[in-house]
Amino acid sequence: MTALKLKALPASNPRVRGRAKDSKTKSQKEEQSFKAPPLMKPGRDYMLNLPKGYLSNSQIELYLRCPAQYEFKYVQGQRQTEKFYFLEGNAIGKAMETTCNAFMDTGVHLTLKQAISVQRSFVAKGAKDVEDWEEHSPSDLKARGKTMLTNFWESGYLPKLRPVERDGRSGAEHKLVGKIAGVPFLGFIDLLEETVVTDFKVSNNPRKRYNAQKSLQLALYGMMTKMNKARYLTWSRKTCLFDEIGPVSLPLAKTKKWVDRVVSNVAYGISKGSFPVTNPSADYLCDERWCSYWGKCYGASK
Numbered sequence: 001m002t003a004l005k006l007k008a009l010p011a012s013n014p015r016v017r018g019r020a021k022d023s024k025t026k027s028q029k030e031e032q033s034f035k036a037p038p039l040m041k042p043g044r045d046y047m048l049n050l051p052k053g054y055l056s057n058s059q060i061e062l063y064l065r066c067p068a069q070y071e072f073k074y075v076q077g078q079r080q081t082e083k084f085y086f087l088e089g090n091a092i093g094k095a096m097e098t099t100c101n102a103f104m105d106t107g108v109h110l111t112l113k114q115a116i117s118v119q120r121s122f123v124a125k126g127a128k129d130v131e132d133w134e135e136h137s138p139s140d141l142k143a144r145g146k147t148m149l150t151n152f153w154e155s156g157y158l159p160k161l162r163p164v165e166r167d168g169r170s171g172a173e174h175k176l177v178g179k180i181a182g183v184p185f186l187g188f189i190d191l192l193e194e195t196v197v198t199d200f201k202v203s204n205n206p207r208k209r210y211n212a213q214k215s216l217q218l219a220l221y222g223m224m225t226k227m228n229k230a231r232y233l234t235w236s237r238k239t240c241l242f243d244e245i246g247p248v249s250l251p252l253a254k255t256k257k258w259v260d261r262v263v264s265n266v267a268y269g270i271s272k273g274s275f276p277v278t279n280p281s282a283d284y285l286c287d288e289r290w291c292s293y294w295g296k297c298y299g300a301s302k
């Protein structure tokens, strides 16, 4: 039997060009005709029922990552396992917060030695609460913290940090209180300056520029402060090097629609008691290492 030979049509062929043009037009038409459903407003469309009475960035991110995990933590009140990396990130955050507060009070940042001392004390105090150290130890955290802070102080970046007070609240760990899409929201910005909002991060894989541009957290903070510039200051756990990601420009008008939708959807789902599990094969965070409830959930069903 002779194999049927299909001849590829050249790109210049008008039949190909015509099809491509048609399909593009069709998808454009579909895009134009798509109308997002109206936002569900608490009090008007449903009764708001949030475990804490408000949403925060960490609550929203957890719900989006895995609603079942949100239910374990916030609805059932089951504690998360204290991991070493929470303490490590918080200790660097504390040193940065203390230097920013010192600058606000006196106009002078901490010395490197003072900052290292804050970080070490924080680790020493919090070490007893850590339940999962993996292969790390309190000494590792202190040593890495010292290197991270030294790299930062020696980079010459420190004098650029200029926290400002707003609404009577400090620019270090700046407290945000308000409503988004009618939903109460509470947040803390690591550093609020005249034109930029900043979040500090310590992680294995520091964020990239596109992470900052697509960041829900930075979008929430930008929207709440009506500031369109945001950045991450990051430290790598592997190299202890510091990097500035951004500042990126947040398109506030577009961001507002998106953030309103996210907050509205999450508040509605929680209030209605909708807490589906995530897909373990599609979500690498559905894993013993990253989910404290794995043994009660997917891990228990194996």
Ligand code: SF4
Pocket: 066, 067, 068, 069, 277, 278, 279, 280, 285, 286, 287, 291, 292, 293, 294, 295, 297, 298, 299
């Ligand atoms: S085991 Fe997976 S599905 Fe269950 S709570 Fe954790 S992340 Fe969610």
